[in-house]
Amino acid sequence: MSENPAALSLFAVTAPGLEALAAAELAAMGITAKAEPGGAAWEGTDEDLYSANLRLRTASRVLIRIAEFRARTFFELERHARRIPWERYVDTGRAVQLRVTCRKSRLYHEGAVAQRLMDAVERAVGTLEHAPAPRDDDADGEEDEESGEGSAQLFVVRFLHDRCTVSADTSGALLHRRGYRQAVAKAPLRETLAAALLLGSGWDGRAPLLDPMCGSGTIAIEGALIARRIAPGLAGPEERARRYAFQEWPSFDANRWARVVERAAAEVQPTAAFAIHGSDRDAGAVEAAHANAERAGVAADIELGVRPLSAITPPPGRGWLVSNPPYGLRVGEREGLRNLYSALGRVAKRELPGWTLALLSADRRLEAQVGVPFTEAIRTRNGGIPVRVVVGRVAE
Ligand SMILES: C[S@@+](CC[C@H](N)C(=O)[O-])C[C@H]1O[C@@H](n2cnc3c(N)ncnc32)[C@H](O)[C@@H]1O
Known part of the structure; x- marks a missing residue:
């Protein structure tokens, strides 16, 4: 250039x-x-x-x-x-x-x-x-x-x-394709939306984080990247930048690019300062989350476990529960989902007093089952479906 x-x-x-x-x-x-x-x-x-x-x-x-x-x-x-x-x-x-x-x-x-x-x-x-x-x-x-x-x-x-x-x-492949997510569970969240859910909830890496329905681990992994100040383009075990369209341009300035990458690499923190936990009742999903976290170079920062929502073991301290619970659109799924959202509310009251709850929600009626007063932080779309990021505080 x-x-x-x-x-x-x-x-x-x-x-x-x-x-x-x-x-x-x-x-x-x-x-x-x-x-x-x-x-x-x-x-x-x-x-x-x-x-x-x-x-x-x-x-x-x-x-x-x-x-x-x-x-x-x-x-x-x-x-x-x-x-x-x-x-x-x-x-x-x-x-x-x-x-x-x-x-x-x-x-x-x-x-x-x-x-x-x-x-x-x-x-x-x-x-x-x-x-x-x-x-x-x-x-x-x-x-x-x-x-x-x-x-x-x-x-x-x-x-x-x-x-x-x-x-x-200037980008080439879409930027949500960080490269780490090769193993997917059901309904994975785009990396960009997972990051938006975290940043939009006000979590900044300086408090414990828990996703009790972590699926393939996208929220926990994006959380670990934020906590360790790893630029998404450097996510990977070797912290080597992915390729972008501008690198193919005749006007590409390789030296300048090397300086930009070097500066970002120098900011990376060796560990996350607060605990990041992810769990799911589906063992296959947790396995996928583990493989993805390894590829992103943050496996050591995330504690993953196979367990149902009702058996979560939250990290000590007052933190953020950030999650993308299922929101099936088929009629038959409604009843089960209502129970899941009210179970989330009960677990939060029992285990997480004073925590912040941030959910990606596609259904106000399900959200209301949680019993936590939510405010809307973001309104966006996920896979063509209108969704909201809602944030609330669990009573002490
Ligand atoms: C929409 S997916 C989450 C996707 C995830 N954000 C990702 O990027 O892969 C919802 C997850 O909730 C999990 N789940 C549903 N009910 C659960 C329960 N009672 N306890 C724990 N996990 C549950 C499912 O196994 C599924 O992985």
Whole structure:
């Protein structure tokens, strides 16, 4: 990248409802970003771009806006597209993916817009492999699991009221793919949402943490990463950074990147200061959680056990119970779930007086069974379903 620290237009994309958390994470990095629908925007440097990818726990990708113009005809579109410095982001022979959406604009044919832009890229860098366009993520703001999965460079193109913005994806595979979660149990939570649940509940690593329905361990593992100040991009037994799309760019500055990684690695704490416990009644899930924690390099920080909710053994001190209990949508499951949520309330009153309870909830009626007064901290979506993060305090 250029040595010139001229401002780049950067945007950390989040699931809906997580925008303020991503902005707060950026603020903790010394970056002033503005929460906007769908993410957090700021004017920054290439170093910010590297750090944001490595460190953001709640964002799904980071985009850089590379052009913005008005076009009402294909002639205008072609003229502007030729001026975009594609060669900074695409090497000859690299596959390119275009995700185009057109709304309320003269140029409404997304395929034709994509074709013109692809021609402009080829004109700048030579013949390319065309990767199929990924599924649009506009429907619910949650990106498809496979989106940006391949090695292609993704460009996101948006036409609105005849104004076109072109952004280059800097991340590659979605950022929730930390790489540690290869073993999954039922209904695993995205790593970004698990981190949002923790950060949104107010837990900051400085109190005990318990997830008594831990499944494949995502909440406990994200908790251990936060507690030990391990950047999510460094999660792994060797603390080696994963690969990002910007590393394939001809303008990639390897020395600068090495400094960003080194600085993040130097912040890692050797152990978590407070106990982190995860348990589940399903032995297979706990086994998966253990394998995932090993891969994330935090197995020594988490005490895992196979036990039902009714038999939890909380760590001493006043802490946070953060969990994603099942919330089955099928009618037959209702009764059992009502019992589970009221059992959670009884156990909390007996074992966890004064603790904070934070749940990912998809059903207000189930939540009410817990008998703890909750306030809503976040409203988002999980796998297409509207969910809330609710937080309450167990009476002493
Ligand atoms: C939605 S999943 C949690 C997923 C987890 N957050 C993850 O990322 O993999 C709910 C979990 O609650 C567990 N569970 C349900 N009832 C339970 C009970 N009574 N005691 C302990 N665990 C229970 C299930 O075995 C399941 O693993």
